[in-house]
């Protein structure tokens with residue numbers, strides 16, 4: 001199995017460079033910040049998709065979508081200024097829209113001229129991702145993933161960290177500086193992840209820093225092997241009231257586990273089980289995540305029964321995640337499942353949850369789309385509001401399928417790569433059921449926290 005080269009793949013998902021700076025330096029002088037008026041259209045919202053600026057314009061009952069990016073003559077555009085391409089999307093052209101696009105071009109050109117920026121300068125200033133030290137990506141649901149290391153002692157078949165990893169905070173000093181600047185208490189979770197975070201000896205102290213800064217809930221995401229060492233879990237006891245431990249465990253037995261992790265050391269499985277046993281015994285909030293690909297799909301119901309028999313209510317939740325087609329999973333795409341193949345095993349596991357009271361679920365974003373398992377939407381861990389959008393630019397909600405779906409808010413979208421391979425046959429707009437009654441804790445813009453603003 002090959003691994004993606006981290007130095008080659010430097011991008012991270014959904015990065016929006018310097019939201020506040022774009023508003024102050026470009027959109028406000030250009031007259032393009034909501035609620036500005038442009039040729040009779042009201043600018044209702046804007047966003048940055050990493051390569052373009054996009055606006056939603058409204059006039060009467062009519063909506064139009066304008067798009068602009070630094071000038072590139074090989075890219076289609078409705079009009080070009082010296083530094084900008086401007087165009088529209090998803091809607092009929094009208095003379096009024098043409099006039100609005102002309103004003104958008106003039107406004108952008110004027111603002112970039114005032115700063116002495118040509119197309120290359122605009123690209124560098126507003127369309128290039130800042131250094132990782134300058135920004136933090138906050139995930140939907142106000143979750144902050146802190147990656148304390150890029151290293152890992154396993155090579156999971158599905159690892160998506162190999163295709164871009166945001167928020168690498170490599171030291172106690174960096175973390176101390178970070179927690180001093182961000183509103184930790186306003187986040188729902190601070191999640192220590194990696195790589196494998198327990199490879200970092202200072203992890204308990206780092207957890208303590210987040211705890212001391214008032215983080216409402218802290219999660220350590222781990223493969224568990226490092227926590228099997230005597231005393232390892234006890235180091236986290238002072239933080240137990242706000243600390244959860246999320247163990248990755250993908251099989252009931254060592255042989256299948258080794259296959260999922262591409263790791264020949266069968267003893268690691270025993271170590272993980274010992275660590276989970278101990279974490280339950282010590283009263284930590286314990287979550288198990290089982291990522292599902294072709295090798296372990298058939299074991300899903302048995303895994304749920306086994307976990308219930310071994311840990312019972314000692315588990316806070318058991319999550320079966322669909323392996324996103326990115327990173328290693330995409331390199332191992334012969335092992336990627338069709339959504340439809342997951343339905344029966346997942347349903348059997350969810351039924352066990354209903355019968356026992358154990359929370360058995362799938363994640364809102366690493367999941368089979370809700371319309372594929374509509375009878376089990378209550379088994380999705382819903383945390384973000386994706387109304388009219390997707391969790392990241394790698395996913396889509398194809399209008400031809402998703403148009404009019406009542407579950408738009410709870411759906412994170414479907415990976416473009418999945419659709420490229422398997423098509424959209426399994427998807428179906430949900431129109432016969434209302435949106436589930438859940439309190440979605442949406443995270444509003446900016447999706448990237450600019451530390452220079454904090």
Ligand code: SF4
Pocket residue numbers: 369370371372397398401402405406407408411412413414427428429430
């Ligand atoms: S139809 Fe589209 S928007 Fe609705 S749940 Fe399915 S994938 Fe999501």
